Amino acid sequence: MTDQTTLDALRTEVRIWLAANAPKGWRQAEQTHEQFAAAQRDWFLKLVEGGYAIPHWPAEWPGGGRSLAEQKIIYEELAKADTPRLLLSFVSTFHAASTLMECASEEQRARYLPGILKGETWCQGFSEPGAGSDLAALKCRAVRETRADGDVYVVSGQKIWSTMAQYADKCLLLVRTNSDGVKQAGITFLLMDMKAKGVTVRPIQQIQGDEEFCEIFLDDVEVSVADRVGEENKGWAVAQATLSSERGLTLMELSYRMRGALSYVAELIRRHGREADTEVLRQFGVLSARVDSACAIADQFLENRMNGIEGLGDASIVKLTYSRVLREYALLGLKIGGLDEQYRAPITFGDLNTGNWMADYMNSYAWTIAGGSDEVQRNIIAERMLDMPREPKNWVVA
Ligand SMILES: Cc1cc2nc3c(=O)[nH]c(=O)nc-3n(C[C@H](O)[C@H](O)[C@H](O)COP(=O)(O)OP(=O)(O)OC[C@H]3O[C@@H](n4cnc5c(N)ncnc54)[C@H](O)[C@@H]3O)c2cc1C
Numbered sequence: 001m002t003d004q005t006t007l008d009a010l011r012t013e014v015r016i017w018l019a020a021n022a023p024k025g026w027r028q029a030e031q032t033h034e035q036f037a038a039a040q041r042d043w044f045l046k047l048v049e050g051g052y053a054i055p056h057w058p059a060e061w062p063g064g065g066r067s068l069a070e071q072k073i074i075y076e077e078l079a080k081a082d083t084p085r086l087l088l089s090f091v092s093t094f095h096a097a098s099t100l101m102e103c104a105s106e107e108q109r110a111r112y113l114p115g116i117l118k119g120e121t122w123c124q125g126f127s128e129p130g131a132g133s134d135l136a137a138l139k140c141r142a143v144r145e146t147r148a149d150g151d152v153y154v155v156s157g158q159k160i161w162s163t164m165a166q167y168a169d170k171c172l173l174l175v176r177t178n179s180d181g182v183k184q185a186g187i188t189f190l191l192m193d194m195k196a197k198g199v200t201v202r203p204i205q206q207i208q209g210d211e212e213f214c215e216i217f218l219d220d221v222e223v224s225v226a227d228r229v230g231e232e233n234k235g236w237a238v239a240q241a242t243l244s245s246e247r248g249l250t251l252m253e254l255s256y257r258m259r260g261a262l263s264y265v266a267e268l269i270r271r272h273g274r275e276a277d278t279e280v281l282r283q284f285g286v287l288s289a290r291v292d293s294a295c296a297i298a299d300q301f302l303e304n305r306m307n308g309i310e311g312l313g314d315a316s317i318v319k320l321t322y323s324r325v326l327r328e329y330a331l332l333g334l335k336i337g338g339l340d341e342q343y344r345a346p347i348t349f350g351d352l353n354t355g356n357w358m359a360d361y362m363n364s365y366a367w368t369i370a371g372g373s374d375e376v377q378r379n380i381i382a383e384r385m386l387d388m389p390r391e392p393k394n395w396v397v398a
Helices: 004-021 033-050 068-080 090-103 106-117 235-260 262-271 278-306 314-341 357-368 374-385
Strands: 122-125 141-145 152-163 170-176 187-193 199-203 213-224
Touching: 004 033, 004 068, 068 235, 068 278, 090 106, 090 122, 090 170, 090 235, 122 152, 122 213, 141 170, 152 170, 152 187, 170 235, 187 213, 187 235, 235 262, 235 278, 235 314, 262 278, 262 314, 278 314, 314 357, 314 374
Parallel strands: 122 170
Antiparallel strands: 141 152, 152 213, 170 187, 199 213
8 A cells, every 4th residue: 555645746756757758749740650650659668768657567677566556646647748648559568568477488578578668569469350259269370380490380360450560569469279179279379570471461441540450461470389378279368368458457547547637628618618507517527426436446456456356357347337438538528629629639548649529439439349349348247247147159130
């Protein structure tokens, strides 16, 4: 438990650091994809230097070992200072780091974790055109072959919806190494070099013009057996560690960023002269309470996880709550701001940093799908937490 004096001191320290170091005018400066990527890398490296990039990592890492209360302060202050979210590095610092720390060998941790702090970026290659909600149906095939300098897996297939893969150096890759028996039992988890021969990345253009995610085509790509996490055909359990981080840890950061950014909605209310509008104030009150409850749920998740008592479905509750509140946040901003504010939102949580309430609202729907759709999270809660009957296999909608 960190005492209040220490927390107040940290808040002051972060504010002072941000006043000197937070990037200014970054939305206007990021006109091209190259500028976006360069600005993201610079900001991440600056945060590493300042000691605020990885507060959730263990204490042996510079800037790690922060208590839960300290992490929250850092995320809130980063949002209040309108700093860009780390879109390029969140898969590295959350998904990849958690997977490596929980499931990888000592040698793999030593090989990959330091690279993350130097700006090496990771993407997640799980989903396929026929395997999203039903991830275990994945078909991307890996065949083990012998080489004089060490065995490799030769991988062929396609991945899709891989966030920021066009900028990634490495990939958390799920492949099929066995097609007999239960489908979960034939999956292997690999760490793939995105620059390897046979990897082709094609960004997908979205309705609002951005290219947040990509297709990845793999054509006889060789991945060293030394880059397998866990045992062959036991990758499903490793993938659960990645998904728990995605659904729980990432959204804890996002929930606290959202709380830090409530002041933007308040500012919007003032700018539009709506301070005396009781209906608007009521809606703002409801939103504030919901954001607080999302943070409290994320807190509980993290505390349980830190105490080793994470329950099946806990991360799903965090994700469901966050995606609902995010939409309410963007919708309220959109309603108050109207057309005038389309290009003025000071921050976005939809992962695009558009500075546009409409785009943020549209993109808030992405969070009801990313990391497993809301319907699938509800199934997980019903089946694994509440012990309700499993849905019938191969159901068909009449
Ligand atoms: C912004 C964003 C970022 C993403 N980033 C990545 C990434 O980096 N790496 C990666 O691997 N993937 C990523 N994804 C993919 C994501 O994990 C999948 O989109 C998601 O799991 C849903 O799979 P699907 O798109 O194939 O939809 P489907 O599985 O085809 O689902 C279609 C619809 O059917 C519903 N449905 C499916 N099964 C059931 C069921 N059993 N009961 C009730 N309803 C059901 C779903 O809820 C959904 O509404 C990302 C997605 C988004 C939106």
